[in-house]
Amino acid sequence: MRWQQRVRVATGLSCWQIMLHLLVVALLVMGWMSGALVRVGLGLCVL
Structure with a gap:
């Protein structure tokens, strides 16, 4: 059993969904680190 299959069984997510989540998290982290x-x-608070 490969680790991808184990992750899929554990989370119920397919590989592309996991990659999508990681991409979103990476974008948020990059935005936060740059102060954007x-x-x-x-x-948003001002509006």
């Missing part, structure tokens, strides 16, 4: 997310959050 903070600016967007402040902009």
Whole structure:
């Protein structure tokens, strides 16, 4: 049993869904590290 199959069994997600989630998390982290997310959050608070 390969680790991909184990992950799929454990989470109920297919491989592409896991990759999509990782991509979203990576984008959020990059945005947060650059401070863009903070600016967007402040902009939403002002509105």
